Amino acid sequence: xxxxxxxxxxxxxxxxxxxxxxxxxxxxxxxxxxxxxxxxxxxxxxxxxxxxxxxxxxxxxxxxxxxxxxxxxxxxxxxxxxxxxxxxxxxxxxxxxxxxxxxxxxxxxxxxxxxxxxxxxxxxxxxxxxxxxxxxxxxxxxxxxxxxxxxxxxxxxxxxxxxxxxxxxxxxxxxxxxxxxxxxxxxxxxxxxxxxxxxxxxxxxxxxxxxxxxxxxxxxxxxxxxxxxxxxxxxxxxxxxxxxxxxxxxxxxxxxxxxxxxxxxxxxxxxxxxxxxxxxxxxxxxxxxxxxxxxxxxxxxxxxxxxxxxxxxxxxxxxxxxxxxxxxxxxxxxxxxxxxxxxxxxxxxxxxxxxxxxxxxxxxxxxxxxxxxxxxxxxxxxxxxxx
Amino acid sequence: xxxxxxxxxxxxxxxxxxxxxxxxxxxxxxxxxxxxxxxxxxxxxxxxxxxxxxxxxxxxxxxxxxxxxxxxxxxxxxxxxxxxxxxxxxxxxxxxxxxxxxxxxxxxxxxxxxxxxxxxxxxxxxxxxxxxxxxxxxxxxxxxxxxxxxxxxxxxxxxxxxxxxxxxxxxxxxxxxxxxxxxxxxxxxxxxxxxxxxxxxxxxxxxxxxxxxxxxxxxxxxxxxxxxxxxxxxxxxxxxxxxxxxxxxxxxxxxxxxxxxxxxxxxxxxxxxxxxxxxxxxxxxxxxxxxxxxxxxxxxxxxxxxxxxxxxxxxxxxxxxxxxxxxxxxx
Numbered sequence: 078x079x080x081x082x083x084x085x086x087x088x089x090x091x092x093x094x095x096x097x098x099x100x101x102x103x104x105x106x107x108x109x110x111x112x113x114x115x116x117x118x119x120x121x122x123x124x125x126x127x128x129x130x131x132x133x134x135x136x137x138x139x140x141x142x143x144x145x146x147x148x149x150x151x152x153x154x155x156x157x158x159x160x161x162x163x164x165x166x167x168x169x170x171x172x173x174x175x176x177x178x179x180x181x182x183x184x185x186x187x188x189x190x191x192x193x194x195x196x197x198x199x200x201x202x203x204x205x206x207x208x209x210x211x212x213x214x215x216x217x218x219x220x221x222x223x224x225x226x227x228x229x230x231x232x233x234x235x236x237x238x239x240x241x242x243x244x245x246x247x248x249x250x251x252x253x254x255x256x257x258x259x260x261x262x263x264x265x266x267x268x269x270x271x272x273x274x275x276x277x278x279x280x281x282x283x284x285x286x287x288x289x290x291x292x293x294x295x296x297x298x299x300x301x302x303x304x305x306x307x308x309x310x311x312x313x314x315x316x317x318x319x320x321x322x323x324x325x326x327x328x329x330x331x332x333x334x335x336x337x338x339x340x341x342x343x344x345x346x347x348x349x350x351x352x353x354x355x356x357x358x359x360x361x362x363x364x365x366x367x368x369x370x371x372x373x374x375x376x377x378x379x380x381x382x383x384x385x386x387x388x389x390x391x392x393x394x395x396x397x398x399x400x401x402x403x404x405x406x407x408x409x410x411x412x413x414x415x416x417x418x419x420x421x422x423x424x425x426x427x428x429x430x431x432x433x434x435x436x437x438x439x440x441x442x443x444x445x446x447x448x449x450x451x452x453x454x455x456x457x458x459x460x461x462x463x464x
Numbered sequence: 465x466x467x468x469x470x471x472x473x474x475x476x477x478x479x480x481x482x483x484x485x486x487x488x489x490x491x492x493x494x495x496x497x498x499x500x501x502x503x504x505x506x507x508x509x510x511x512x513x514x515x516x517x518x519x520x521x522x523x524x525x526x527x528x529x530x531x532x533x534x535x536x537x538x539x540x541x542x543x544x545x546x547x548x549x550x551x552x553x554x555x556x557x558x559x560x561x562x563x564x565x566x567x568x569x570x571x572x573x574x575x576x577x578x579x580x581x582x583x584x585x586x587x588x589x590x591x592x593x594x595x596x597x598x599x600x601x602x603x604x605x606x607x608x609x610x611x612x613x614x615x616x617x618x619x620x621x622x623x624x625x626x627x628x629x630x631x632x633x634x635x636x637x638x639x640x641x642x643x644x645x646x647x648x649x650x651x652x653x654x655x656x657x658x659x660x661x662x663x664x665x666x667x668x669x670x671x672x673x674x675x676x677x678x679x680x681x682x683x684x685x686x687x688x689x690x691x692x693x694x695x696x697x698x699x700x701x702x703x704x705x706x707x708x709x710x711x712x713x714x715x716x717x718x719x720x721x722x723x724x725x726x727x728x729x730x731x732x733x734x735x736x737x738x739x740x741x742x743x744x745x746x747x748x749x750x751x752x753x754x755x756x757x758x759x760x761x762x763x764x765x766x767x768x769x770x771x772x773x774x775x776x777x778x779x780x781x782x783x784x785x786x787x788x789x790x791x792x793x794x795x
Binding site (some may be wrong): 161171178192193195196197208209210213226227265268270295296298301327329331339340341342343344345346347348349350351353354359362364395396426427449450451454 | 618
């Protein structure tokens with residue numbers, strides 16, 4: 078799960094990580110009031126989940142409360158387009174108004190899980206402001222990494238390795254050590270999948286501050302963090318995906334015309350792949366779960382047909398112990414109840430396959446049955462083209 | 465032989481009295497697996513569907529000689545269940561549970577390091593050595609005994625692959641679902657090492673997916689350590705970057721973990737990579753039948769068996785895949 082910058086900074090502040098003074102505003106006059114309170118130069122920053130906000134015109138500097146009001150009125154309500162939002166952009170509903178900084182140096186600091194090592198890894202680089210992937214490609218030696226063993230937690234040597242690795246000395250070195258320790262504690266305590274400070278700035282007077290902050294959370298751990306769940310912003314997610322998640326359906330919308338409904342994530346990805354190989358484009362990823370119950374099938378159809386691009390539906394269920402007659406019954410019921418008119422290609426494996434196919438064929442509905450994934454994909458792609 | 469589970473496997477099911485635990489404990493037993501005990505704290509002493517239930521894994525080992533554990537405990541308690549099994553001395557732990565917090569698994573995996581315990585999963589379908597033992601949730605009847613090892617991050621996609629093999633008369637030595645999470649106990653490399661050492665396994669089918677670099681690591685390992693032929697497939701070739709595709713570990717992040725990279729690495733290592741999931745079985749069939757298969761074809765003709773895939777098993781055993789093990793490197 079993702080959250081906004083202002084929410085991440087509030088969490089970091091709880092853990093003692095130094096962040097600039099500031100508050101969130103949802104109207105230009107609120108932004109002006111905050112700027113007045115802070116005094117001096119402020120930054121007005123669009124709050125959307127996507128990165129690359131500055132380049133898209135979502136971050137402005139304001140030297141007075143009036144200028145802050147004007148900047149906020151330009152940013153609020155705009156559809157901010159960045160390399161992460163897609164061409165339609167993301168509407169901005171809030172801005173973060175923060176004190177301006179006298180920046181001496183910009184650094185990068187991030188924590189993720191290193192899957193290969195099975196441990197959290199802290200990465201730092203002197204190339205602040207740049208995306209870490211970009212630094213990894215162009216200047217891999219500029220990145221310092223330390224892995225943290227969960228048995229010991231973060232230790233002094235970890236932070237020294239990072240600090241000296243960045244070439245820090247004196248006060249900034251000490252401040253960095255504390256900064257890293259506190260950030261790691263927040264990462265661990267809140268079950269983050271990513272905690273990234275980019276840039277981490279050293280000010281003219283030698284302080285370290287999180288100028289930007291990004292925190293992502295492990296979805297599997299959300300049940301033990303109701304306070305994090307409360308920060309979810311549904312406006313940042315695709316409405317169909319939000320709807321699907323209510324039914325425990327794993328749905329991701331794509332741009333193609335062949336809707337697919339599959340049991341299991343791996344098979345669902347493979348089904349998308351074979352649709353493409355058959356010359357079509359998948360409209361979505363959809364995993365209905367291992368069992369593919371009648372109720373889930375109906376919920377899945379409801380989501381699929383709300384995507385107007387869908388021209389045909391491919392159902393691929395490898396059940397094994399699943400009874401295909403029951404599956405067919407569920408599909409027929411759902412199609413009747415929702416009055417689905419689209420052509421539907423069904424490929425299923427399990428017990429009573431023949432009976433299941435017979436039921437579909439005799440239902441009088443727009444079903445095509447298929448043998449194997451290739452046959453199913455080819456039939457679905459053809460059906461999507463002919464509509 | 466086979467790897468990880470066989471006739472000597474004695475299973476304790478942790479979470480045996482739950483709905484999933486009960487259903488699959490019985491399905492494993494029906495397949496012929498020795499399901500000797502169950503564990504549900506607080507329910508020790510009862511007999512559940514003919515399975516004696518204990519409060520602890522240690523008691524299940526002491527009383528019933530369990531050596532393998534199958535875990536159906538809810539996500540919040542699953543890491544604890546894994547650690548309990550390891551502490552009690554279980555050698556093979558199969559964790560089916562999906563949705564375990566990543567940091568719980570980081571701690572559990574770290575605690576297992578250096579121990580003589582193998583964890584399979586979590587978030588996996590388990591292990592089956594066809595005809596010997598099924599320790600997992602896969603449908604047993606789609607498998608048949610044979611010489612192809614299967615290792616995969618997926619569940620139903622593995623069933624699809626196995627279905628394709630069995631339909632062509634190709635049996636499996638062992639099928640291992642290693643799981644779709646970012647932190648797992650057994651990697652492709654671990655499974656490949658076991659298959660290489662297994663005298664019965666003559667070829668391996670490996671099914672990967674987007675996210676992480678486990679397939680690249682596996683490719684490097686195949687290049688240097690495997691003499692047996694490997695067929696590979698990677699799902700998620702059409703997956704968009706930055707989106708988690710169902711499995712917690714299936715995500716392309718920062719431009720790495722793409723299917724294209726993995727397929728290239730595997731091809732470079734001499735693995736026969738198929739683009740289409742419909743071709744997995746066919747590709748294995750071609751490998752298993754090609755060089756050594758000459759013998760198989762001749763043998764078949766000699767036996768005058770009519771239809772493809774109808775060769776009696778005994779004939780296939782004698783001729784078919786057996787010569788593969790004599791092969792050295794394919795490259």
